[in-house]
Amino acid sequence: MAQFTEERLAKVKEIIARYPDGKQKSALLPVLHLAQEQFGWLSSETMDYVAGLLQIEPIEVYEVATFYSMYNTKPVGKYMFEVCQTGPCMVRGSEDIIEYIKQKLGIKVGETTSDGLFTLKTVECLGACGYAPMMQLGKHYREHLTKEKVDAIIDECRRNAAANN
Amino acid sequence: MGVKLLLDKAHVEGIRYYDVYRREGGYRSVEKALKMSPADIVEEVKKSGLRGRGGAGFPAGMKWSFIAKPEGVPRHLVCNADESEPGTFKDRYLMEFLPHLLIEGLIVASFALGSNATYIYIRGEYAWIPDILEQAINEAKANGWLGKNIQGSGFDCEIYVQRGAGAYICGEETALIESLEGKRGNPRIKPPFPAVKGVWDRPTVVNNVETLAAVVPVINMGGEEYSKIGVGKSTGTKLISACGNINKPGVYEIDMTISVEEFVYSDEYCGGIPNGKRLKACIPGGSSVPILPANLLFKTAKGEQRMMNYESLSDGGFATGSMMGSGGFIVLDEDQCVVKHTLTLARFYRHESCGQCSPCREGTGWMEKILKNIETGKGKMSDIDLLWDIQRKIEGNTICPLGDAAAWPVAAAIRHFRDEFEWHVNNPELCLTQNYGLAHYADAREVVVS
Ligand SMILES: Cc1cc2nc3c(=O)[nH]c(=O)nc-3n(C[C@H](O)[C@H](O)[C@H](O)COP(=O)(O)O)c2cc1C
Ligand code: SF4
Ligand code: FES
Numbered sequence: 001m002a003q004f005t006e007e008r009l010a011k012v013k014e015i016i017a018r019y020p021d022g023k024q025k026s027a028l029l030p031v032l033h034l035a036q037e038q039f040g041w042l043s044s045e046t047m048d049y050v051a052g053l054l055q056i057e058p059i060e061v062y063e064v065a066t067f068y069s070m071y072n073t074k075p076v077g078k079y080m081f082e083v084c085q086t087g088p089c090m091v092r093g094s095e096d097i098i099e100y101i102k103q104k105l106g107i108k109v110g111e112t113t114s115d116g117l118f119t120l121k122t123v124e125c126l127g128a129c130g131y132a133p134m135m136q137l138g139k140h141y142r143e144h145l146t147k148e149k150v151d152a153i154i155d156e157c158r159r160n161a162a163a164n165n
Numbered sequence: 166m167g168v169k170l171l172l173d174k175a176h177v178e179g180i181r182y183y184d185v186y187r188r189e190g191g192y193r194s195v196e197k198a199l200k201m202s203p204a205d206i207v208e209e210v211k212k213s214g215l216r217g218r219g220g221a222g223f224p225a226g227m228k229w230s231f232i233a234k235p236e237g238v239p240r241h242l243v244c245n246a247d248e249s250e251p252g253t254f255k256d257r258y259l260m261e262f263l264p265h266l267l268i269e270g271l272i273v274a275s276f277a278l279g280s281n282a283t284y285i286y287i288r289g290e291y292a293w294i295p296d297i298l299e300q301a302i303n304e305a306k307a308n309g310w311l312g313k314n315i316q317g318s319g320f321d322c323e324i325y326v327q328r329g330a331g332a333y334i335c336g337e338e339t340a341l342i343e344s345l346e347g348k349r350g351n352p353r354i355k356p357p358f359p360a361v362k363g364v365w366d367r368p369t370v371v372n373n374v375e376t377l378a379a380v381v382p383v384i385n386m387g388g389e390e391y392s393k394i395g396v397g398k399s400t401g402t403k404l405i406s407a408c409g410n411i412n413k414p415g416v417y418e419i420d421m422t423i424s425v426e427e428f429v430y431s432d433e434y435c436g437g438i439p440n441g442k443r444l445k446a447c448i449p450g451g452s453s454v455p456i457l458p459a460n461l462l463f464k465t466a467k468g469e470q471r472m473m474n475y476e477s478l479s480d481g482g483f484a485t486g487s488m489m490g491s492g493g494f495i496v497l498d499e500d501q502c503v504v505k506h507t508l509t510l511a512r513f514y515r516h517e518s519c520g521q522c523s524p525c526r527e528g529t530g531w532m533e534k535i536l537k538n539i540e541t542g543k544g545k546m547s548d549i550d551l552l553w554d555i556q557r558k559i560e561g562n563t564i565c566p567l568g569d570a571a572a573w574p575v576a577a578a579i580r581h582f583r584d585e586f587e588w589h590v591n592n593p594e595l596c597l598t599q600n601y602g603l604a605h606y607a608d609a610r611e612v613v614v615s
Contacts (some may be wrong), residue, residue: 018282018284018323018325018327019365020239020365023346023365025346025347025348026327026345026346026347026365027347028347028348029289029327029328029329029330029344029347030327030328032330033289033328033330054347056347060347060348063348063349064347064348064349067332067349067350067519068289068329068330068331068332068350069330069331069332070289070290070330070331071330071331085509086251086452086509086510086512086513087251087252087452087495087506087509087510087513088251088252088408088409088495090505090506090509091409091410091497091501091506092408092409092410123331124251124333124512124513124516124517125249125250125251125252125333125452125513126290127248127249127253127254127256127257127288127290127291128254128257129251129252129253129254129406129408129409129414129493129495130254130406130407130408130414130415130416131254131414132408132414136290138292139292139293140292140293
C-alpha cells in the first residue's frame with residue numbers, strides 16, 4: 001500500500017495551506033514530487049493515493065503525471081543519468097558523452113542496466129548551457145562533463161549503492 | 166567596465182545570506198517602497214522604462230498598471246522562474262547567487278500590486294534552488310520583511326516556491342498559471358488576460374525573475390535615473406547568458422551600450438572563439454530568435470555597428486535582424502553545422518509542444534523529420550521548400566507563441582544558410598563525414614582571433 005511517511009504527510013498539509021481554500025489541487029505537482037521521492041516512480045496505486053490525499057479524481061492525477069517529463073510512470077534505475085542533447089550542449093560535445101555512457105554501461109538511451117542501478121535518458125536543455133556538456137543526476141547537475149568525469153560519477157554511484165546495501 | 170546594477174555584489178562572500186546582503190545595502194528598496202503609495206511605485210517602474218526580461222520585452226510598469234482591481238478579490242504576483250529556453254541560464258544564476266535580490270524585488274512588486282500571496286514558479290529540474298530560495302525567504306521573514314504587517318506598514322505578504330516538473334511550455338504565462346493550479350500546462354486562449362483572470366480566476370501579474378530583481382535598483386535609484394542607463398528604449402542593464410563556442414561561457418551583465426563585437430571578443434565578456442576558429446553564426450537571444458550569420462551579427466544590413474540592445478539586435482526585422490529575447494547568446498564556430506543545430510532545436514520544440522493546436526503539434530514533428538533527413542543526406546531539394554512552407558503555416562496560427570518560437574529558428578536558418586541545406590542535399594555521402602564550413606558568412610572582420 002502506498003502511504004506517505006508522517007513527515008511527508010505534514011509537508012502535504014503545509015503545501016495545501018499555501019493556496020486559497022478549496023484550491024488544494026494546486027498542490028498536485030509538489031505532492032507528486034514528494035511521492036516520487038519516496039517511491040522512486042509513480043505507480044497507478046501511488047497516483048490513486050495522491051488523488052485521495054488531495055480529494056481530486058484519479059484521472060486528474062494521471063493527466064498531470066503523464067504530461068510532465070520529470071514524473072516516471074514506469075520504474076527506473078536507482079541512478080538516472082539525464083544527459084542534455086540540445087544545440088548548445090551538442091556543440092560542446094554532448095553526443096560523445098552520450099555515446100561513451102552507452103558503451104560504458106552497455107545500454108541504449110531509455111534503458112536500465114540489468115542490475116537496476118543505472119538508467120540513461122536524453123533530455124532537452126536544462127539551463128546549464130554555459131557549463132556544457134552536462135547531465136542531471138538526482139537533485140543536482142553534473143557539469144563540464146568529460147569521459148574521466150563520467151567514469152568517476154559511475155564509480156561514485158556504485159560505491160554509494162554498495163554502501164547502502 | 167559597464168554599469169552593474171544586479172550583479173555588482175555577486176562576488177561578495179556570503180551574499181547569499183541575509184546578514185551579508187543586508188550589510189551590503191539590501192532591503193533598502195523595501196524600506197523606501199513601503200513609504201510610497203503602490204500607485205507611485207508603479208509610476209517609478211513606468212518611468213524607468215524597464216522592459217520584461219523574460220523574452221517579449223513588454224514594459225513592466227505598463228503591465229502592472231493593467232492589473233484589474235475588482236472589490237474584494239485577491240490579486241497575485243507570480244514570478245516566472247521556469248527558464249527553459251535553450252541558451253538561457255541567467256535566472257538560475259540570480260537565484261543561486263543572489264536569492265535575496267529576487268526576494269527583495271518580489272516584496273516591492275507584491276506591495277505595488279497588492280499581492281498578499283506571491284508564488285515563484287521554478288522549473289522542476291532546478292531541484293536544489295528552492296532550498297536556497299526558501300532559506301532566503303525564512304531569513305527575510307525572521308527579520309520582518311515578510312509575513313504579517315511588514316515593518317509596521319500594515320501590509321502582509323507571503324512568498325511560496327512551487328516546482329514545475331519538466332515542461333518548457335509552462336514558461337508561457339497562461340500555461341504556467343494552469344500548472345500552478347495543478348493541471349497540465351496547456352496555454353489558455355486570451356483574452357481574458359491574466360491581469361483580469363489569472364490564477365484561480367484572480368487578477369495576476371506574471372513577471373520574469375530578472376525583471377523582478379531589476380525592480381530593486383529601479384526603486385533605489387528612482388525610475389528617472391534608471392532610465393538614463395542604456396540607450397533609447399533599452400534602459401537599465403540586461404543579463405546575458407553566453408554559451409556555445411566561446412572562451413568564457415557564463416552570465417554577464419551588460420548596460421546595453423556595448424557592441425555585439427565587443428561582447429564576443431572582449432576578455433571582459435565571452436573572450437573570443439576558442440582554438441583560433443572563426444565565428445560562423447549566433448543566436449543572440451535564446452533558441453526561439455532568428456539565427457544570424459556572422460556578417461549580419463556585427464553589422465546591420467545598413468552597415469552600422471550592431472549593439473547589444475533591443476532595438477539594434479532587431480534592426481532589419483526578421484530579414485536581416487534578430488531579437489534580444491531572453492538574452493541566451495549561443496555562438497557557433499566555423500566547425501558547426503547549421504542544419505544539425507537547427508535539427509536539435511526542432512526536436513526540442515516537437516518535444517515541448519503541448520499538443521493542443523494541430524499546426525504546432527503536427528508541424529513541429531514534420532519539421533524535425535525533414536531536418537533529420539536533410540541532415541543525414543536523405544533529403545531532397547523540394548524538402549527545403551516544404552520546410553519553409555510548414556514553418557509559415559505554423560506561424561501565427563496557434564493558441565500560444567510556442568508555434569512561432571518553433572517556426573522562427575527554421576525560417577531564419579533557411580533564409581541565411583540555404584546554400585548549406587542545398588549542399589547537404591547535393592552531397593549525401595560527404596555531409597555525413599564533413600561539415601560545410603564557413604562559406605560566405607565569414608566573420609565580417611576577417612580577423613582570426615585566437
Ligand atoms: C513557449 C514560451 C516559453 C516561455 N518561457 C518563459 C520562461 O521560461 N521564463 C520567462 O520569464 N518567460 C517565459 N515566457 C514569456 C512569458 O509568457 C511571459 O511573457 C513572461 O514571463 C513575462 O515576464 P516579463 O514581462 O517580466 O518578461 C515564455 C513564453 C512562451 C511563449
Ligand atoms: S502553439 Fe503549441 S504549445 Fe502553444 S498551445 Fe498550441 S500546441 Fe500548445
Ligand atoms: S543546451 Fe544543454 S543545458 Fe542548455
